[in-house]
Amino acid sequence: MIVRPKDLELGPRRWAGSVAAPDPAPGAGIDLRGPIAFGLEVEDLGGRLKVSGWLHAIPRIDCSRCLLPTSVIVRREYDLTFESTEAIATEEEVELDEADLDIDYYPGDGIDLRPILAEQVLLDLPVKPLCGEACKGLCAQCGTNLNEEGCDCEAPVDPRLSALGELRDQL
Ligand SMILES: [Zn+2]
Numbered sequence: 001m002i003v004r005p006k007d008l009e010l011g012p013r014r015w016a017g018s019v020a021a022p023d024p025a026p027g028a029g030i031d032l033r034g035p036i037a038f039g040l041e042v043e044d045l046g047g048r049l050k051v052s053g054w055l056h057a058i059p060r061i062d063c064s065r066c067l068l069p070t071s072v073i074v075r076r077e078y079d080l081t082f083e084s085t086e087a088i089a090t091e092e093e094v095e096l097d098e099a100d101l102d103i104d105y106y107p108g109d110g111i112d113l114r115p116i117l118a119e120q121v122l123l124d125l126p127v128k129p130l131c132g133e134a135c136k137g138l139c140a141q142c143g144t145n146l147n148e149e150g151c152d153c154e155a156p157v158d159p160r161l162s163a164l165g166e167l168r169d170q171l
């Protein structure tokens with residue numbers, strides 16, 4: 001799914017469908033699993049390409065408490081601007097204005113849309129994903145998954161609390 005400025009000479013182009021996206025973060029335990037459903041439009045803004053649209057995906061990611069894979073629903077809209085690195089190289093003087101800070105760059109003569117979609121999924125993932133609000137996580141001492149069974153570990157005593165207890169005993 002590579003778009004080149006010359007593909008847009010007759011006006012903006014639209015794509016819709018679903019793609020199997022590349023792993024956005026190898027080794028991070030994120031599994032995009034099913035394809036990413038999307039609809040997008042690419043428009044040539046005089047050398048800069050604007051990519052806007054929506055996507056929907058259900059990646060799997062490890063729960064931050066119990067560490068088991070769980071599905072996350074991602075729905076996202078995006079509006080991105082890209083400029084060719086070749087265009088930058090040929091500009092005699094590059095002046096960065098504030099708007100440039102929001103510009104991404106693509107190498108060569110076209111943009112590959114698949115990694116862009118994968119990155120958008122990545123940006124939408126929760127920082128602390130949970131398999132459920134009620135997830136009890138793992139016992140910090142024996143590692144038992146407390147959603148599945150209990151354990152006999154005593155809750156660790158917070159040293160600050162025990163100091164408070166001693167203070168109370170002295171009163
Ligand atoms: Zn969990």
Ligand SMILES: [Zn+2]
Binds near residue numbers: 141151152153
């Ligand atoms: Zn335990």
